[in-house]
Amino acid sequence: MSNASQTFDQGTAEQYLTFSLGQETFAVSTRNVREIIEFGRLTPVPMMPASVLGVINLRGGVVPIIDLRQRFGEGETRIGRRSCIVILDVSRDEVQQTIGIVVEAVCAVLEIPPQDIEPAPTFGSHIRTDFIRGMGKIDGNIVVLLDIGRVLSLEDMQQLASTAASASKQSA
Template identity: 45%
Template sequence: MSGSMSLETGQYLTYKLADEVFALDIAKVREVLDFTCITKVPQMPDFMCGVINLRGSVVPVVDMRLKFGMDRTEQTVNTCIIITEVTLGEDVAVIGALADSVQAVLDLGAKQIEPAPKMGTGLNTDFIKGMGKQDDQFIIILDIDRVFSADDLSLTGGPADSPQQMAVGA
């Protein structure tokens, strides 16, 4: 099976968006932050909330609910920002992913993960690495590198160490 490499045993950070549970490969997660003040940047697409200051670095924050066509994330005591590393070609960008809540870090074995479902020709599911199963619950395992397009990353100001990175006025 050609997709078996992406379905190997691993650790995944699980988080909720609405009533759905999603997961990211823990190797792509730098840290999880409590919700903090997000500076809005003019003329960004709806799914781009703005930017935060992370120890002196400007990090764009994406509302994952809006990115996936859901309702906007409402801030609660559990709302958090998952700081991820997204690779596109040879470039790496640091992006904050706004989530309703973080659940846990899970070890999922290959037998607990099925390939991404084929939804027909009209829907792109390339960003889904697989479907994890724990008890009676499905976990949508994302390939964070495929969630964002080159155009999305160009809106963030480029790779993490790029001189094109957005500046935030004080």
């Protein structure tokens, strides 16, 4: 379903984890959030796209870490004292993956009522907006609600899954 025609359930508000990347505020559904951890040492993986910073060992499981700013073509995320990794459970077309995203700061968990969510704007046929679930209006500001399963292409998710599996075998 295209985001321009996506409608939101007019019932209950959904909870979103908001975070900052540069000057922008983004949000993901709390249903996808597994946990938030301190930014720490990453193990680089050769021949990965620049947006894949590496992997971490999370309680015995290998989790790939993505720099969303790089994924969006906005340069590297600035790592500071408030930077952290949000661990997400992502599924797309039957492919399920646990990934981490580096964020400059976690802001808050907010409930956004459906009437405060607008469909993603259309920018023309050459600009992708399929990964935008909608635009949340919060206190006069706009928050980009991400469909985290669409931020990465299916090929990217499969590559991350195989990278995590390979790194897991090497550490065993």
